[in-house]
Amino acid sequence: MKAVQVTGYGDIDKLEVVERPIPVPKKNEVLVQVKACAINNTEIWMREGAYGKDEKSGWRPEGVQFPRIPGSDIAGTIVKVGHDVDRSLIGKDVVLFPFTSSGESGSEHISEDMSFIGSEYDGGYAEYVVWPADLCFEMPLPTYTESSVFSVSGLTAWHMVEQIQIKPGETVMVTGANGGVGSLNVQIASKVFGAKVIAIVGDLALEEKMKELGATHVLSYKCDQLAEEIIKVNGGPIDSVLDVVGDALFSTSLKVLKNGGKFCTSGSSGGQKTELDFRTLYLKHITMYGSVLGTREEYKRLLQAISEGKITPVIEKTFPLEQAKEAQTYFKNAGKLGKIVLLP
Structure with missing residues (x-):
């Protein structure tokens, strides 16, 4: 598959377009064909090292293991399932809850082992991504691009x-x-x-x-x-x-x-x-x-409000995946309104 990976802390020259093997879903995981991935400050700060000290950055104290595929606001289609996952999920259009955690319901976002897609796991700057089946939720809007802009922000x-x-x-x-x-x-x-x-x-x-x-x-x-x-x-x-x-x-x-x-x-x-x-x-x-991120129950309430039309997507511009450097550069411009989205 085609993917964009970060090779280390630094400027946009640390982003490179590569060919990577399509990941294989393990037990309780699914393979999602990425249709849209919105950009966040998260992956830019991760690349720049802005979250950590002494060149360590990311959501965990040990820093990011490079190379890493960034991207956490993901919408796509489940195309394959791992062991112990219901095969009826194949073909479902989903958005991804952006992190794993062993924290109890209501406090999972503050758990010590909270691990973020695109930082501790390979993310959505790619044609495919694997993710736990129970962290995939029904897409709230009819289009992938519109549905992709809500998960993290x-x-x-x-x-x-x-x-x-x-x-x-x-x-x-x-x-x-x-x-x-x-x-x-x-x-x-x-x-x-x-x-x-x-x-x-x-x-x-x-x-x-x-x-x-x-x-x-x-x-x-x-x-x-x-x-x-x-x-x-x-x-x-x-x-x-x-x-x-x-x-x-x-x-x-x-x-x-x-x-x-x-x-x-x-x-x-x-x-x-x-x-x-x-x-x-x-x-x-x-x-x-x-404050950053939130709980699964809050995510469900967010998706419900989106599906009811109370919250609408605000999208400034889309870029093809190969133009991730240009997209991240554009993202940092002042005066834009809403989200920037990468389209594999």
Whole structure:
């Protein structure tokens, strides 16, 4: 099969198109023919070494074993099954829950042995991938491309919203609102949980589209007095922040939160380190959450909301698999809206 593998930590020159044997499903596994694989920050940061220290990166402390086929947002068709798997699954169109774990239901995402497809396992930058049969779920939408864009960013966004326990009518600020996780945070918070959303983007040309996704107000992070503008449009401090930016908007986020407000982060595209005056945290009674991925039950609720049309795919562009370098480069451009998808 054709695949794109990462040969080591570094720039896009560490991505190479290769021919690899088609993997064979083992006991309780299935072979999935990959029809679409959306790109996430996850595989780019894994390649760049941004998750780890001392050139170790990935979801496990020992780092990634190279070469590795990246890719975790996968939609495709089951074409072969391993031992102890029902053969009636052959021909089923599925999306893949993106990690394995021995953790109990509700805490599998924080288990020490959580292992991620595309980091600890070969992933979806390929024509075929093997995965446990019980981690394959019915495709929520009619097309592979649309169905492929939710697994990692959608699960992360859904878990963020559930963590901060958004209530109808509350105001939530979403940073990086035009990105993969951010655009889903906007939809989930507003259309599923009934919150008012202030979407923070770079380019206000995206305002109309963000409002279509459910945003009540759209502001640019380039605004000179952003904190004051947020409080003005909301008529006072806000209830919660869903953040994927990190340092660049951290002080603003704490400034606009009400007493007892909640801050939840799942990314740091605008800076991985920040300064925190603890007095702000305790005097305002702010609760902080670190968040990434989620549980199987949350994934099921996400897929149900997608199939009901409450959450819609937001896709910026597709690339053929062979152009993975170009696709990852494009992914890092500012101003895009939604997901980038590789098509084997």
